[in-house]
Amino acid sequence: MNEEKxxxxxxxxxxxKAVEQPAVEQSPENAPEALGEPGAEIRAVGERRGMxxxxxxxxxxxYGGLVAPVVxxxxxxRPFGGWFDTVADKLDALIERVVxxxxxxxxxxxxxxxxxxxxxxxxxxxxxxxxxxxxSGVHYPGDSGHELHAVYHFGxxxxxxxxxVEVGVPDSDPHVPSLVPLYPAADWHERETWDMFGxxxxxxxxxxxxxxxxxxxxxxxxKDYPLGGIPVEYKGATVPPPDQRRSYN
Amino acid sequence: MVSTGSTTDQxxxxxxxxxxxxxxxxxxxxxxxxxxxxAAGLGDNDAAERVVVNMGPQHPSTHGVLxxxxxxxxxxxxxxxxxxxxxxxxxxxNMEFRTWTQGVTFxxxxxxxxxxxxxxxxxxxxxxLLDIEDDIPEKAQVMRVLLMxxxxxxxxxxxxxTGGMEIGALTVMTIGFRERELVLDLFELITGLxxxxxxxxxxxxxxxxxPGALDEIRGFVDLMKxxxxxxxxxxxxxxxxxxxxxxxxxxxLEGCMALGLSGPVLRSTGYGYDLRKAQPYCGYETYDFDVxxxxxxxxxxxxxxRLNEMWESLKIIEQAADRLARLEGEPVMxxxxxxxxxxxxxxxxxGMGNSLDHIRHIMGESMEALIHHFKLVTEGxxxxxxxxxxxxxxxxxxxxxHVVSDGGTRPFRAHFRDPSFNNLQAMGLMSEGGxxxxxxxxxxxxxxxxxxxxx
Numbered sequence: 231m232n233e234e235k236x237x238x239x240x241x242x243x244x245x246x247k248a249v250e251q252p253a254v255e256q257s258p259e260n261a262p263e264a265l266g267e268p269g270a271e272i273r274a275v276g277e278r279r280g281m282x283x284x285x286x287x288x289x290x291x292x293y294g295g296l297v298a299p300v301v302x303x304x305x306x307x308r309p310f311g312g313w314f315d316t317v318a319d320k321l322d323a324l325i326e327r328v329v330x331x332x333x334x335x336x337x338x339x340x341x342x343x344x345x346x347x348x349x350x351x352x353x354x355x356x357x358x359x360x361x362x363x364x365x366s367g368v369h370y371p372g373d374s375g376h377e378l379h380a381v382y383h384f385g386x387x388x389x390x391x392x393x394x395v396e397v398g399v400p401d402s403d404p405h406v407p408s409l410v411p412l413y414p415a416a417d418w419h420e421r422e423t424w425d426m427f428g429x430x431x432x433x434x435x436x437x438x439x440x441x442x443x444x445x446x447x448x449x450x451x452x453k454d455y456p457l458g459g460i461p462v463e464y465k466g467a468t469v470p471p472p473d474q475r476r477s478y479n
Numbered sequence: 480m481v482s483t484g485s486t487t488d489q490x491x492x493x494x495x496x497x498x499x500x501x502x503x504x505x506x507x508x509x510x511x512x513x514x515x516x517x518a519a520g521l522g523d524n525d526a527a528e529r530v531v532v533n534m535g536p537q538h539p540s541t542h543g544v545l546x547x548x549x550x551x552x553x554x555x556x557x558x559x560x561x562x563x564x565x566x567x568x569x570x571x572x573n574m575e576f577r578t579w580t581q582g583v584t585f586x587x588x589x590x591x592x593x594x595x596x597x598x599x600x601x602x603x604x605x606x607x608l609l610d611i612e613d614d615i616p617e618k619a620q621v622m623r624v625l626l627m628x629x630x631x632x633x634x635x636x637x638x639x640x641t642g643g644m645e646i647g648a649l650t651v652m653t654i655g656f657r658e659r660e661l662v663l664d665l666f667e668l669i670t671g672l673x674x675x676x677x678x679x680x681x682x683x684x685x686x687x688x689x690p691g692a693l694d695e696i697r698g699f700v701d702l703m704k705x706x707x708x709x710x711x712x713x714x715x716x717x718x719x720x721x722x723x724x725x726x727x728x729x730x731x732l733e734g735c736m737a738l739g740l741s742g743p744v745l746r747s748t749g750y751g752y753d754l755r756k757a758q759p760y761c762g763y764e765t766y767d768f769d770v771x772x773x774x775x776x777x778x779x780x781x782x783x784x785r786l787n788e789m790w791e792s793l794k795i796i797e798q799a800a801d802r803l804a805r806l807e808g809e810p811v812m813x814x815x816x817x818x819x820x821x822x823x824x825x826x827x828x829x830g831m832g833n834s835l836d837h838i839r840h841i842m843g844e845s846m847e848a849l850i851h852h853f854k855l856v857t858e859g860x861x862x863x864x865x866x867x868x869x870x871x872x873x874x875x876x877x878x879x880x881h882v883v884s885d886g887g888t889r890p891f892r893a894h895f896r897d898p899s900f901n902n903l904q905a906m907g908l909m910s911e912g913g914x915x916x917x918x919x920x921x922x923x924x925x926x927x928x929x930x931x932x933x934x
Contacts, residue, residue: 260887261641275885276885278886278887288730298886300864300885301864301886302864302865303864303865317608331865331866332607332610332865332867333607334607334866334868336866346683354596360736361736361739361741362739363739363868363870363877363879363896363901364739364896364901366881366889366892366894366896367894368866368883368892369892381866381881382895383868383879383881383896385877387736387750390757390758391867392758392868394866394868412735413737413739414738414739414904415737415738415739415740415901415904417904418900418901418903418904419896419900419901422900439564440563440564441567441933441934442564442566443564450569450572451571451572451892457569457572457573457575457576463714472573472576472577473576478857478859478888479859
């Protein structure tokens, strides 16, 4: 939606409105600043707009246009604990940052390093991630410079571990190296992610559409691609399609 | 009904003038009983060239709409490719426009032979993001396990039944669907629906067990203990069955790992990897059961693995039934009212709906309860921003939902790693170099469900 609204820190996108509301001072635990981990870098990757359920503001009418920044879990600090450190030690030079949330570890990797990381994950005896469960794309329109994310879930049979590797690339240059040479299992998953998000996997043997018809325009899972649907009339009333209904987000 | 490319005005699959070789290829539309005409049409010069056969897109059995593109030399398949996407319904996209709870209603329809597993992996992801994994009532977890294992039996039965039908063993099909029907009856009794249940919800399950359900379940287990040996007697040593399945669709452990195969295909190589044991969820670590393996890495091995897994599922169901008998009257939904669905369901004269007690309470007694109900049902609950991936061992292998939240009341993204989608990639490796008839057996041994593949 509004890319220019992307906030570097976690201040709400409508500061003049927040000032008008005394509720922030009354309940500081709801202020966005308090939501991130202390000491962790807070990076907003978008914003939510909705009608009710505002946090950090007394305005629940919805008429003010409630806006909340989307803040994903921040960077984790050492020590990570357990085998997380073992894996992170091996990867340390190749990764941008590590996020640990709800017991799952995510390694953010620059695309130039992805093949190196994947090769290490597969071949290193102390890592041995033999299993690539697939690629999932996520589109963050507000995360400027990293709008398209490719998310890989690796599994290790040897060590019974699971990690997530995430690569963010700009929408204007959506190229990610293909993992098919290392993990043939990625073949169809990368085709699906190309089909749904327009992420181009360089080095894929035949990056073609897989779920949508070959001549389909656009990439349906992107946030700027409409859901579609028509209003349905029932007994005189009209029900709008799901993406045009009132949103309480 | 044979039409060659030179006489057909329009052919949707290949216009002879468009082919890569510049229009030299002939296109036949095959409708059956016309091989003589095709052989004659090919002529002496063409016969040596490669023939590409389109198998489908159609409904080869109950696996769904799958298109196979086979390059053949006589009866031998030299190259095999899959065309998928015919059942794509945009479920993942649709889920981004509904609340977290409504998402269950969508994802249950993906792999329609194992609906509870779709719901389970999604719900586990949501619960992890909500950080309520430890707060789910024990009875809800036991009911989830019970339903999943019943579902595993019904799914394996369909796999064996349709796999048998595809090689002409129709009795296997009829008895397979006969038993599956009994499982669906249990589902109907417990959830109200035979398929597409949307029963497992974030925080628990939708409803308590109805009275008498445990007796029905125990009766089913007793019956299955008599009926499962029938499959073994029919198939295990049947020379025709074995001749069709043994050494067909071979894929060893190395191939399985490279192509990311999981489930019975992986276990048929002798490697006993099962997420229920390796990374337990829903309390599977407290149940007594064994991981079934076979060491032939072929279609026959996969059949035997599935057959044995049904016995293991029966063991789990018995244990779950015993626990449920002890848990009578316990809650099946999380105590946190900010997440728990406010209403219990009941059967009325016009079908299933909110229980009358609840309606009376919110409409006549408590304004706050009405507001709470309204907010939770229309607006839904918020899930903290982040992402989670909690795979479960579905009948076909690792099924996982990558759930991403932006902190709102709807999934920011829900992506399902469906085992059938991944495992179908192995079709070429399993069937190239074999006979055409073995392609069918190889695919049946993967047990793909196109609803899950295409989503």
